[in-house]
Structure formats: C-alpha cells, structure tokens
Amino acid sequence: MHVDARQLPENTLIEGDICIVGTGPAGLSIALQWDKTPYKVILLEGGGLDYDDQVQDFYAGQSTGQKYYPLKSTRLHYFGGTSNHWSGYCSPYDPLDFEKRDWIPHSGWPINRSDLDPYYARAQSIVDLGPCEYDVAWWQKKDPELRSLLPGNPSVWNKVWQFSPPTRLGKKYGPQIMASKNIHLYTYANLVDITANEPVTAIRSVTVTNLAGKKHTVKAKRFVLACSTIQNARILLSCNTQAKNGLGNDHDLVGRFFMEHLQIKSAWLFLPKPDPLKLYMIDPGVTKMRCELAITPEMQRKARILSGTASLLPYGIAEHAMASIQTWNSDDPRKSLSNFRSSNAASRQKASSTSLKASNRFMLSTRIEQAPNPSSRITLNPTEKDALGMHRSILHWELTPFEKRSVRTMYELIGQEVGRAGVARLQLMEHLQDPSDYSWPEFTSGGWHHMGTTRMSDDPHTGVVDANCKLHGVDNLYIAGASCFVTAAAPNPTLTIIALSLRLSDHLKKQLASV
Amino acid sequence: MGAITMTTGCGHRTDSRTAALETPDFLSHICDAPTLRLLGAAYRAQTPSEASQETLIRLLRPRVTAQTIKADYANGDIITLKGWVLSRTEARQCALFSLDSN
Incomplete structure (x- = not known):
C-alpha cells in the first residue's frame, strides 16, 4: 500500500507495529522481510517515487576538512535511496575487519564476521548477485x-x-511493497522530530512533514532509523528538546567517527x-x-x-x-x-x-579504510536550515x-x-x-561511502548503538545502515549494510514476537 | 618504455662480464635505457658508499641471476628509487649501467 503523505489530512495519526524510516538498501531490505507477516509496517520515505530536486535539497550541506563531493549529490532522497545510482560493487568484509586491532585505535566490532555470514548469503539475492x-x-x-x-x-x-546489475531496489521491489497488505509506504514523509517518554528511555512517536506543510504523527512499538549515515546523525542531533545534546548523544559520539573509503x-x-x-x-x-x-x-x-x-x-x-x-x-x-x-x-x-x-x-x-577518527564528524550547521526547518549538516572529513x-x-x-x-x-x-x-594530492577521492556516525559498541561510552543496532539507553529505537559500522574495511559497504539490516530485522521479529 | 638495447648510450663498454653484471635483466624488459640510468644515478646518490664502478662490480660479483634478485625481494633487501620498488641487486646493476653508459 502506498500513500502520498501530502494528500493526507493535516495531523493524521499513523500507527503500526514497526516504523522504518528510509527506503534505501537498509530500510527496504528490512521492510521486505516483513511482507505477509501479521505485523503492520509503516515505511516512511522523505521523497517521492522519483527524483525531486526540492526534496533532494534537504541533503545539501557544508564540507570542511579533506575536499569532498557536494553533499547534496552523494545520496539520493527518493524511494530506493542511493541504490538508484550505485554501481553495484559487492564484497563481504573480512573476519579481521571486525576484530579489535591493537594498531588501529577505536577498532573492534561487538560482532564477528560469523555473526553476519548467514545474512551475507541472504543479501546476495536482494541485489541479484x-x-x-x-x-x-x-x-x-x-x-x-x-x-x-x-x-x-x-x-x-x-x-x-x-x-550487482546494479539492482535499483525501488524499481525492483516497489511493486511488491505497493501490493503488500501489511506494509504501508508513505512518501513525502520526512522525519523532523522524535518524541520520547520522560526520561527518554522509549520513543513514543515521530513527526513527519513535507513541503506541502502537512504534519503527521507516527506511532509504533519499534522504530528503525535507516536514513543514511549523515542523515541518521543529523536527525539524532536535531532531536535535542528532550535530550539536550541530541538523542543517544549523552557521550558526545553521535556524528563522530565519520568514515569514507x-x-x-x-x-x-x-x-x-x-x-x-x-x-x-x-x-x-x-x-x-x-x-x-x-x-x-x-x-x-x-x-x-x-x-x-x-x-x-x-x-x-x-x-x-x-x-x-x-x-x-x-x-x-x-x-x-x-x-x-x-x-x-x-x-x-x-x-x-x-x-x-x-x-x-x-x-x-x-x-x-580510514582509521576511525573522532574528529572526522558530522555536526549541525547552527545558522543554516533546510526548507523544513531542520539544521543542515556540516561534514568535516579528516584523514x-x-x-x-x-x-x-x-x-x-x-x-x-x-x-x-x-x-x-x-x-x-x-x-x-x-x-x-x-x-594528499588534489585528486584524492572518496568512494561515496559514508560510515560510522552512530557506531556500534557494547559500551555506551564508546558507541551509539549496541550489537543489535539499538540506541543505547532507548528501548525501541534502532539504527540501520553504515552509520553503525565501527570500521570501514576495504569493500564497498552496500552488501554489509544489507546483511546487517537483515540481522536487525531478525532481531526485531524476535523482539515483537516476545511482546 | 620498451626493452632496452644494451649498447644504447655506452661510450666505453667494459668487458663482457661487467656488461652482464650491469644488465638488470627483468627490469630491462620494462624500462628504457634513460630510465635505468636515472634509477642508477638515484641509487648512487642515495648510497654514496657504493657509487664507484669498482665497488659496484665487487658487490655484484661473481654473477647475478634472476634467483639472486628474487632472493633480495624475499629477504626484504629492497630499495625504492624514484618510486620503483627494486631489489638491491638490480638497483646496483642500474647504478653500474649508469656509470658505464655515461
């Protein structure tokens, strides 16, 4: 089922069992696992089914540090996300990439390669490998x-x-999502706020809006933020009404450790x-x-x-x-x-x-890979906002x-x-x-691979999410995508993004089954 | 950069044994003579104690084979000249060649 959120009556209340924010490789991979299940899935996309430059502009931001691509152009803000222009390079991360390497500060995932092995196998078919x-x-x-x-x-x-051919996930899986009886896709539904209980241990609802000025509320038992590495951090940092430093940012980690290839x-x-x-x-x-x-x-x-x-x-x-x-x-x-x-x-x-x-x-x-570096980071631009009133991002990419x-x-x-x-x-x-x-010479480039801004760790002092991609300290908010990566490894990240998302999906199914 | 002709640029070719010593066989298939000279000059500048013909001939004797060079690589006896990752032996060969062809 598909609904254009611009067409809904103002202040519509949308409710479901699980709310997935974002329809790129992470969000869509998760959503597909829930088709034909008894659960009502709310799938939110900030853009439409096709490119819309006004929506794409929400991704514009400033870059400092190492020269980088224009931020507006590195991710795509419509159904299917950046799979709409990826090149299809896939390779799994190696076992060593997950290990604590004593010569690389801040390395070491709380999961091993073997934890992802079954999910790599499943990820292959999603992108037609x-x-x-x-x-x-x-x-x-x-x-x-x-x-x-x-x-x-x-x-x-x-x-x-x-x-991969490369698979455009929106094109390939759009018909299935639209036909699904339990997946409710809302386009033009940009998340602009997250409301938690007090003292911010569980999410009650998220607020979505669009350029038509329509604002709606989404309630669910579990929320998954799958908006890309820069936007995940931007959203968490922007939610600073109830949590002074931003959601999940008690230890000043959100946005830090931005990594590129x-x-x-x-x-x-x-x-x-x-x-x-x-x-x-x-x-x-x-x-x-x-x-x-x-x-x-x-x-x-x-x-x-x-x-x-x-x-x-x-x-x-x-x-x-x-x-x-x-x-x-x-x-x-x-x-x-x-x-x-x-x-x-x-x-x-x-x-x-x-x-x-x-x-x-x-x-x-x-x-x-670049070494995990806390000074390489995403922050909010205090003076510039997008058309929805969200502070724009600043990327300081530091090598x-x-x-x-x-x-x-x-x-x-x-x-x-x-x-x-x-x-x-x-x-x-x-x-x-x-x-x-x-x-670094002027032709030094990045791989358009953004990682690390909500890094994974068992310890809330060293990571934003735990080994299950759950935000530390918040019971029902999960992060999907490369923002959870602890180290960048050498391969293009999409296959690992999907594998990690499938693992998160399985975890959420167990969670909801036990409720 | 084609394979070199070992007579190129040699004003005063020494004896045939020396000529063999100064021929970096593998490298000569991928570098031209000016490049070999450049690498040789770089080695002499970087290793002044081996800059003379006598010293280089002594160090390269009795003979140089592909195995000698592979052994350098295997033992980590390598040197980077103008970005080229070379075995010590073939760097010395280049140095000798650069002297002999000046």
Whole structure:
C-alpha cells in the first residue's frame, strides 16, 4: 500500500507495529522481510517515487576538512535511496575487519564476521548477485583464464568482488511493497522530530512533514532509523528538546567517527609482456566478478596497516581517466552522475582495442579504510536550515598520516611480492614516493561511502548503538545502515549494510514476537 | 618504455662480464635505457658508499641471476628509487649501467 503523505489530512495519526524510516538498501531490505507477516509496517520515505530536486535539497550541506563531493549529490532522497545510482560493487568484509586491532585505535566490532555470514548469503539475492562465493579458487575452476598474478602468496591475496546489475531496489521491489497488505509506504514523509517518554528511555512517536506543510504523527512499538549515515546523525542531533545534546548523544559520539573509503590512484605495475590479467578486469555491466589485490590479514598485522585493496586498470584507459573528485562536481546528483559516467566512458573509448585486450602496464588504484577518527564528524550547521526547518549538516572529513602510511606500505608490499615472484615491477606514484610526505594530492577521492556516525559498541561510552543496532539507553529505537559500522574495511559497504539490516530485522521479529 | 638495447648510450663498454653484471635483466624488459640510468644515478646518490664502478662490480660479483634478485625481494633487501620498488641487486646493476653508459 502506498500513500502520498501530502494528500493526507493535516495531523493524521499513523500507527503500526514497526516504523522504518528510509527506503534505501537498509530500510527496504528490512521492510521486505516483513511482507505477509501479521505485523503492520509503516515505511516512511522523505521523497517521492522519483527524483525531486526540492526534496533532494534537504541533503545539501557544508564540507570542511579533506575536499569532498557536494553533499547534496552523494545520496539520493527518493524511494530506493542511493541504490538508484550505485554501481553495484559487492564484497563481504573480512573476519579481521571486525576484530579489535591493537594498531588501529577505536577498532573492534561487538560482532564477528560469523555473526553476519548467514545474512551475507541472504543479501546476495536482494541485489541479484551470483552464488555467495568469495573464494577466488571457486571462480577459477569455472574459468581457467582467471589466472592469479600472485598465486599462493603469503602477503598478497585476491579479494573477490561480485557485481550487482546494479539492482535499483525501488524499481525492483516497489511493486511488491505497493501490493503488500501489511506494509504501508508513505512518501513525502520526512522525519523532523522524535518524541520520547520522560526520561527518554522509549520513543513514543515521530513527526513527519513535507513541503506541502502537512504534519503527521507516527506511532509504533519499534522504530528503525535507516536514513543514511549523515542523515541518521543529523536527525539524532536535531532531536535535542528532550535530550539536550541530541538523542543517544549523552557521550558526545553521535556524528563522530565519520568514515569514507579513500580512493586514489597510487602506483604503476609493469609486466615484461602484455597480459590480459582477466581476473582483475571489469567490463561495466558485463563482468560478474573480479579481484582486487589485497594484503593478507597476517601481513596487515605485521605491517600494522589499515585494510585496503588495489584495483588494476590498463594503462590505455588509465592515461585518460580522471579522478572521481574531479568529475563528480555538481550539487545536482543527476549532473554529477552524468559527468562521472561520461568521463569514464570517454577514457575507455580513447583506449585502443589492443590495449584493452592485453597490457604490460596497469594503474593500481587504492580503496582503503580510514582509521576511525573522532574528529572526522558530522555536526549541525547552527545558522543554516533546510526548507523544513531542520539544521543542515556540516561534514568535516579528516584523514590522518596513518592512512598515507598504510597506502604507501601496501604498495611497497605488493612491489616486493611481484618482484619476489618475478612477474612484474611496481612504481609508486609521485605522491607516495616521499615517506615523510603525509599530504594528499588534489585528486584524492572518496568512494561515496559514508560510515560510522552512530557506531556500534557494547559500551555506551564508546558507541551509539549496541550489537543489535539499538540506541543505547532507548528501548525501541534502532539504527540501520553504515552509520553503525565501527570500521570501514576495504569493500564497498552496500552488501554489509544489507546483511546487517537483515540481522536487525531478525532481531526485531524476535523482539515483537516476545511482546 | 620498451626493452632496452644494451649498447644504447655506452661510450666505453667494459668487458663482457661487467656488461652482464650491469644488465638488470627483468627490469630491462620494462624500462628504457634513460630510465635505468636515472634509477642508477638515484641509487648512487642515495648510497654514496657504493657509487664507484669498482665497488659496484665487487658487490655484484661473481654473477647475478634472476634467483639472486628474487632472493633480495624475499629477504626484504629492497630499495625504492624514484618510486620503483627494486631489489638491491638490480638497483646496483642500474647504478653500474649508469656509470658505464655515461
């Protein structure tokens, strides 16, 4: 069932068993698990079924610190959320990513990779991936041409990615949601306030509104905030009437630890003769899987570095490629996406067909986690509000020398291993050549992956939500999405967002069954 | 950057054994002679105690094989020159080549 909240009478009371705020990969993945159940699900979307620039403007904000994309364009504010323009890269986080790593301050999730394993398997089908196989040997059996550059290497391994078509969750699951008898989708229902009991231990209702000026109240037994990493923090910080510092922010953690994936061209790989290196190549829209070079957990421990991967791009394309920070440059996400895609297509078109078949020179590009950093954060802009009266966000994305050292070390290790194997030589790009240089070049980009602002911990002094994604101190408010991530790992986060959301959904079902 | 021709730029080729020592075999397939010279000069500047031809020949003797170089990498005896992650042995070969071809 679908209702446009602009068409409802003013001050409508909407009631259900569970209220899910947000229809991106997190919110929709949860909602789908509740279809055909006895529970009444209220699913709230701030935008409509299609792009609406007036609604998209609610995501506009200011950036300080490390240069970043225009905030308005990095997330999509309509049904299906950012799945409406994601690229479909999927890979699970590794067991080490969840562990407390003594060389990385603030690392360590209160859950293990094994806690997510069954949910990764279920997440695969939601975004139309192949079998839940992330062991390169499984794929190599199917295609012997997927030859490893460094087989059996103790320091460098092949991390498998699978590619979603990419699934646009709103388009794919919209009909099911609309037809559902127990899922009630309300579009143009922007959450602007949360009302709790006193002394703020349970949520009574949330207030939603829209540009038509209609304000409604939603009551439910359980609430799930699934509005994206920046918006989750923004909403909690904005709810400061009953909780002076914002909801769930007694320990000044909401909004802190904002993390992104650093994406930056880093090195050149030279082979003695041209090689297709098919295992590492991607033909967008065609390739089902590929590998990136990654540093083994043992070597990460030994070198005391962050987790990252290196993707390979033939020189013929790479010489024409522009960094995403240079092409994703418009406030309007449609224009940024168009610029980005045009630039990528142009670099492929300029490359000769020969250089695409096989190359003896490849560009290595990094995707690496940043260390959890409390100074990298989302705050509210005290002077600027959006059209609904909500304070806009300020992002201060802050990197540290640790990331630079990790990137450099990663390539020194790969360089060492290709040399040891006698298969290639590696040259660091100029920005990595001076070990005392911790600056970042202007083409340093992010992965559009926002994480960490409501981080998970068993201890309310070190986390905003617990291991079940429940807000510490509040009995019935849960957070879904990458804002709960403790560390960023190397892979694109969507698969883990969905897996974690499915786990939350199962937890909520148990909760409601016991009521 | 194509494979180098070892006669390139050599004004005074030494004996054949030295020529073999100064040939970074793998690297010569991916770097041209000017790049090898550049790397060699960088090594000599970074390691002045090994900047002379006599010293380099002594350090590279009796012979250099692919296994010698792989062993450097395996033992972590590597050096970064102009961003290139090289084995100590092939860096010395470049240094010798840069002297012999000046």
